[in-house]
Amino acid sequence: MDFLQQNWYWAALAALSGTWLMVDMIRNRGDKSQLSPIEATLLVNREDAVIIDVREQGEYAQGHIPNARHIPLGELERRSKEMDKYKSHPVILCCATGSRSNTAIKQLRQAGFEKLYNLRGGMMEWQKAGQPVSKKRK
Structure with missing residues (x-):
């Protein structure tokens, strides 16, 4: 938990990039x-x-x-x-x-x-x- 608190920006960046990849994948699926x-x-x-x-x-x-x-x-x-x-x-x-x-x-x-x-x-x-x-x- 300490790691996430100290490196919250990396966790946020990982979540944001993962979300972006999923949206792109769903958009291009059709x-x-x-x-x-x-x-x-x-x-x-x-x-x-x-x-x-x-x-x-x-x-x-x-x-x-x-x-x-x-x-x-x-x-x-x-x-x-x-x-x-x-x-x-x-x-x-x-x-x-x-x-x-x-x-x-x-x-x-x-x-x-x-x-x-x-x-x-x-x-x-x-x-x-x-x-x-x-x-x-x-």
């Missing part, structure tokens, strides 16, 4: 567009999904999902014509943590793309799950 690394792999294998990496060149060069196409988020709108052939294909977007790819999904949805998915947790989760990483240019 969102079918958020894929785990395993779900993304299954979608690629079963439905020939296309993976688009929206990170910057330096990040992409350090390692990316094998066969991922590289289109940085800042170039997405300008390079949308080269992606038109994927409008009815499943498209998985990824970045470092899943944040930029969420932004990319919003842009592509406005451009008429139908089947858009976000790699939840981005490359961080991909690597944590032990999935393969390539350094080859695509």
Whole structure:
């Protein structure tokens, strides 16, 4: 009990972060567009999904999902014509943590793309799950 009294701020921080994680998990539970690394792999294998990496060149060069196409988020709108052939294909977007790819999904949805998915947790989760990483240019 003395420990909690002396370190109440750590206990409060732990409770707050745990609550935030639970709220986030509940909020995303019904969102079918958020894929785990395993779900993304299954979608690629079963439905020939296309993976688009929206990170910057330096990040992409350090390692990316094998066969991922590289289109940085800042170039997405300008390079949308080269992606038109994927409008009815499943498209998985990824970045470092899943944040930029969420932004990319919003842009592509406005451009008429139908089947858009976000790699939840981005490359961080991909690597944590032990999935393969390539350094080859695509």
